[in-house]
Amino acid sequence: MGTVPERTLWVGVSLKMYFSHARAASWCAQIAEIARTHPATAGPDAPVKLFVIPSFPSIPAALAVAGDAVLVGGQDLATEDVGAYTGEVSGAELAELGCRVVEVGHAERRRLFGETEDVVAAKTLAALRNRLAPVLCIGEADVADPEAAAAECIRQIDSALSLARESGIGGQIIVAYEPHWAIGAAIPASDEHIRRVCMLIRAHLDASSDLSQAAIIYGGSAGPGLLTSIGDSVDGVFLGRFAHDASAVRSVLDEALALPAAGSPRAAF
Template structure:
């Protein structure tokens, strides 16, 4: 039985005051029994959020990292720096990083390896665009994204990676894959891992893409959906807490 995991990706949002208010509300509302909860604020707020969480059962993650360990990489943040701040998770390969910053499958694989080398658990994002889905190549695209990481890491290391299936056409659009569409791709990803030699029954696969308190229960009822990577809804304590409650109840 895989324990559900809900991750809040704050993206480039927040301020010292807003973060303090949001975490205070989360501490009141969250009842994380039966579900693991992670919040991923921007780099500059990691220390603040870590301090605010205190004894709450919420982990802190980052939104990206460099593939390099240290050196002349202006503006970059390494996995060891994240670990030094108490981050236990990091999002890697989000579609916004792939499309906006040119992160290829090869780059994403090196970042996943860098995270593991630093003791930070990577959440690998995979997903297809609407054009790719309409062209009938969604599985081919997602499969290649998964294969690149398994090939680079090896099957043993790949079993420690959490995956997040995010159809690009559903991120921030209000559109959501139907529970059946999401389950079909999650099952495909798990089968792809198994065919690659990964012991995949214990691997968590999250769904991301306009997840809300309204659709969360239906998504979490599917056998291969192990939680959610939540964007905008993670900035509203009541909505994010409701998603976490749905995960705990599933």
């Protein structure tokens, strides 16, 4: 594992269902090459942890090129580890392949596929019991002031972790703040809104004994340039379509490397 630096930053990318398998494999190879040589991610003591989340069929191709510089994850997982669940993919299988992270509770899963908070809690538990770090997606549905938005986000975090806490199962948590109204928007939420909400969420995480080592990253139309503006309030960013050009990922890693090493230590793989 190496010595964890004072501040570990996270940069993640979800490809959703935008790429063909061939394009995803090529993109992952480009990202892996960037990660192997970029000072932000190269080496066991690198200050940035980079993770990529392709669609399920492209996970093996991503793992084949990832090496030690890139963590690979799944965009979803089943609530159960084995059984007659046609079309589902379990956390146990993702972990067996070599995945280290998995998205849980994305706004599109909630909206398009009817995932309830009970389902999100069950999937969070499934991730943790299989030693996968849940990228726990939370966010307010409608535009609200930062205090109200943070209160809703904190409620979602505690709800998602309810079953894991009851079971006494913990692990690395990556909280991805994505205001639902900002996902896919031309521009993200204002820097001031993001910073204030994330600072309030950070205070809640730090006050929770089982979450003090959790990371808080920002998604929701995040792209190059944003981390420089909000880097004092978050532990990284979760990129979407702005990362389809691999050079944008390099730019974000440049930004992450330029941020001061500040704040309390965060856990890292």
